[in-house]
Structures are given as structure tokens and as C-alpha cells.
Amino acid sequence: MHELSIANSIVEIAAEHARQQGGSRVTGVTLRIGRLSCVHEDALRYSFDLVSEGTPLAGASLAVIEVPVRIWCPDCRSEVELPGIQRFACPACGHLSGDIRAGRELDIESIQIESDQIAADTPAQTQPEPS
């Protein structure tokens, strides 16, 4: 159940970001989870509910964006998406490639925060940071 450790980190990072922005509660968290990251979504949800209790994230919803694996195919000279994770071969030409371009993500994409009072001096950060 390594999802418990992952859930703990999510709560820690989200609470810290919310605090910096003057938010008192986190009502939602959106994650990007690559298919190679070995995270079981149900186990993560269960762990998240458990560890968020008594924190500013208590009761927050968890949205998960699943990221498929993408590899670089040197034959097709393009990045291709794999239908699964058991065969790292280009679906078009069959070339095996270990050049992975996506699918290992284990990221917090965004959080939804609420404040108890109008924090006029902490403007909402609405522009995404460049990635």
C-alpha cells in the first residue's frame, strides 16, 4: 500500500500551496497519474480520505487524469501512444523503443481552494506556471 505514502505527500503539498495563497480549505485536487506509475486509483482514494481527515483537505474531491504511455518511434520519427503497458513497440510499425516520453507522471496538476475571509492582498493565481 504505497498509495498511503503518496496520499500523505499530496496532502502535505496541497496544504502548503493553499496556505501560501491564503486559502483555508482545499475542496478538490486534480492529479496526473501516468500508467507506468504503479498507482492503484481505488487504493489512492481510500488512502487520501484516510490521511486528509483533520487537515485542510478533509472531504476534498480527488480527480485523476490518467496519462497513457508515449514512446518515440525512431522509424516513424514520431511520438506514438501505446494502447497498453506490456509492449513498448510502435503500434504502427512494431519497432521496439525504450525512449519513453510520457506515462511516468505522478503529479498534482491543480487544487481548488476556498478562503473564510476575503483576502484582498492575496490575488488568485490564475495563470498556469510554464511547464
Add this chain to the structure above:
Amino acid sequence: MIEPRILEVRTKILKKNDELAREMRRGFESLGLLVVNMVSSPGTGKTSFLRETLTRLRARGIPVAAVVGDLETDNDARRLAESGAPVRQIMTHGLCHLEADMVQSHLSGWNLADLHYLFIENIGNLVCPTSWDLGESVRLALLSVTEGEDKPLKYPGLFNTADIAAITKTDLAAACEFNRDAARANIESVRPGMRIIETSAKTGAGIDEWLDYLAEKRRALSR
């Protein structure tokens, strides 16, 4: 109360571990210390493989050490200590994987600059250790002939993060009707191009090839 707002975070969930591991790796490599993270299912023979590795390296006069993760017992640490190498136990009390800070806190008092190799025997588990970087330079995935050739297809995530694979217990291959070609093809399928070494801690087969690989990797650190 103001309207809820969305805050773009775009942060790696395991950022803290990743940063510590990166810093540890920089430190190890600058000392010419090659660190190996060994991952496999329970029962693959990590401990026997490592004991043979430590014993042979010590016989060549090469300074080595090991830390071994275990859920509850120190049996593996005691078995490894038979090699004569310094060994420390990381008892995780139920935690299914090692994290970088656990490794770091078990290295104090060792003069790392005097070591050539440090082996980390991870918890026997083919899922949970995948995402935790321990500051290693080499991740070794082990698969025994008794486990079935399709293990890599069942656990592609872990095999995909490995740098090298070892097939262990090859002395039992015939008895288990182990299909060597299928196993190799399955590893190749989930990690194209990865080197595969066939070993037996019992007969010693393949261990020298493994040690040569390590020596080559360690030489590359100082370049």
C-alpha cells in the same frame, strides 16, 4: 467567503523524495561510490544473489557495504553479514518500500569515500518500490526461474524503471521447465534494450558477468 478558485500546482507528488535522492546520488557519485537498488518479488533470491556478490567482491579486496530493507525481521541482514561486509538493516514495520530518507539515515558513521559499492536490497515487492528513487546509480530487477516467464508483463512498471535485469536460480531452470526465450522476450517487450544476465547464486553462474557490469558502471562515474 469568496468563490472557490483553482490553483495550478503542477508539482511532482514525490518531489521531496526525488530531490533528496538526486542530492544523495550526486554525493555518492562524486565519491566514486556506485549505489545499486535491488528490486524483485519476495522469494526471488535477492539475498542469496547479494551475499554471493558481496563475498566475491570482498575476495577481490573491493570495499563494499549493504543496507537491507525488511518488513519485520533481521534474517536477511544476518545472512548478508556472513559475507563479512558491513550490513545494516532497515526495518520498515509494514511499509512496502524503501524511501530515500530511510537509506540516508542508515548510512551515518560509514565512511562512504572508502567504499566502491553500496547495495540496497529493497523490500520484496514488484509494485511499491517503483516510484521511489533511492539515490541509486543502477536499478537491478531480479526475476527467478521459479516465478514464471510472464512476471515482466504483469509488472511492467517496475521492470521499465530498471537499468539491468538478472534472471536468478538458473540451476533450477530445467526442473521448473523455465522458458528462457519467453522470459527474455517479455523483459525486452517492457524494457527494450535492457541488458539481461542469467545467474545462479548456487553455482555461481553469471555472477562474474554481473561484477564486470558493475565495474564498468563504476568506471563511468569518474569519467
